[in-house]
Amino acid sequence: MDKLTGIHAVKEALEAWRPIDRIAIAKGRQDTRVEEIVQLARKQGVPVRFEDRGQLDRLANSKDHQGVVALAAARAEASLANANAGHGQLGLIVLLDGVEDPHNLGAIIRTTLAAGAHGVVIPERRAAGLTDTVARASAGALAHLPVAKVTNLVRTMEELKDAGYWLVGLDEQGGENYTEVDYASPVGIVLGSEGQGLHELTRKRCDFVVSLPTTGPIKSLNVSVAAGVVLFEAIRQRNARTRGK
Amino acid sequence: MDKLTGIHAVKEALEAWRPIDRIAIAKGRQDTRVEEIVQLARKQGVPVRFEDRGQLDRLANSKDHQGVVALAAARAEASLANANAGHGQLGLIVLLDGVEDPHNLGAIIRTTLAAGAHGVVIPERRAAGLTDTVARASAGALAHLPVAKVTNLVRTMEELKDAGYWLVGLDEQGGENYTEVDYASPVGIVLGSEGQGLHELTRKRCDFVVSLPTTGPIKSLNVSVAAGVVLFEAIRQRNARTRGK
DSSP states (O other), rough: EEEEEEEEHHHHHHHHHEEEEEEEEEEOSSHHHHHHHHHHHHHHTOEEEOOOOOHHHHHHHHSSTTEEEEEEOOOHHHHTTTTHHHHHSOOOEEEEEEEOOOOHHHHHHHHHHHOOOOOEEEEEEEEOSSSSHHHHHHGGGGTOOOOEEEEEEEHHHHHHTTTTTTEEEOOOTSSSEGGGGGOOEEEEEEEEETBBBOOOOHHHHOOOOEEOOSSSSSSOOOOOHHHHHEEEEEEHHHHHHHHHH | OEEESSSHHHHHHTTTTOOOEEEETTOOOOOOOHHHHHHHHHHOOOOOOEEEEHHHHHHTSSOOOOTEEEEEEEEHHHHHHHHHHHHHHHHEEEEEEEEOOOHHHHHHHHHHHHOOOOOEEEEESSOOOOOOHHHTTTGGGGTTTTTTSSOHHHHHHHHHHHOOOOOEEEOOOOSGGGSSSSOOOOOOEEEEBTBBBBBBBHHHOEEEEEEEESSOOOOOOOOHHHHHHHHHHHHHHOOOHHHHH
16 A cells, blocks of 8 residues: 655556545645545545545654645556466456557546556657546446556566566567467557557567467457457457356 | 539538538639538548539539539448458447447447448437537548448348348347357348447347346446457457458
8 A cells, every 4th residue: 555645646646547435634634735635536436535634744754744635556567567466367468568558548447447467568758648538438447457667678577577477469460370379378468559560679578479260351459349359359269268167 | 432522412412421422613603602511521531523514513513502512422322231241351330329429439449440340320310410529539530431321220130130241249148158159151240329228129130139248236347348348359360260260
């Protein structure tokens, strides 16, 4: 559990739709900046309580909190590395190599949560940020799913591999059919940007590069549709295996 | 093969992105309305030839063509009913019970074509029309795939059933997992509108109502993502069967 203290930090976390468990505000603290935080929290369904200042001091473990303290889930970056252990399930994560359309990003976050997968990793640069448009397109899923912004996607891929993940890249040039991969291990599904597919550096880090069996003049799907097809194939295989036991 | 004659009919067909093989224009015919048709045709990659007026008379089998004749694929409505026989393959069609977002409609058309399926059926009313936005979101697929606008979706469902199709409706209340249906027969996949799911009348006509195995607070996917997941499950089953032979 992370503690965020001060008006700026709490407001920033709300604006980034970072998952927050609750917000404590010092009784009597009332101005437009606090009011903004209350509004944002209400919009996202985050509980707000007004508490004694001494209570806030204890919560923040400090007096330097400007009367506003938020309790947030541990940073998404950290929880992703532990997705496997933390959930007591097989890890399933989506890594986006530069998806730029906020509607696509939102739809991918929605699908990832609905599929029961554990998180989405996006690069900090050259990609859609976690805006209101993304939150709306995610149909509320952004508030529930860890979405990790990382500075170096390739490094995150290496870390996931060290943690026992297999990385499956999707690309129209991919050699194997996506249904031929075994999704019974912890898996990271890696998707490229709308126009360009996977970057060379990203592709090289994948354990498999697979494609969807398309026919005719259109060789690729919308990236959010492609994400759904591969995620639910992984779920199908895992469910079939569980039923087989 | 249908023949469309006259400026109005040809322009309307182009604006609806109806698949057109080629357009013949009488030599010497030149004004802004013809120029509009040439522009639209070029934008969609439809070949335009300038021919003698006698040639056009023979093509149109009439002199009443205002110097503009288009050769179009048979109407999508007709080709859908014959998709099974016509393609020498197992029919696979998507029926949309009122999808309203043009981006979703475009993405569904793109996915349907890429999956090698044979057409999309949309209701004439209370649904997105075939606009430029749809064409763009389809990444060009609209020019290649039959998209049938029907006045009565339920009647089309009955016709498809008479033609040997099984109708599989997708709904979050659906009883069976979508992977448990056998897609080895001609299949129509029926999807509801973004907000409401399947209408009661539509649901009743389905042979199966299935759902995706979602977990957590989000119970449904974006409709274009859901379409992709079910379409590619049908393709996966059919390919597995072919390989098994």
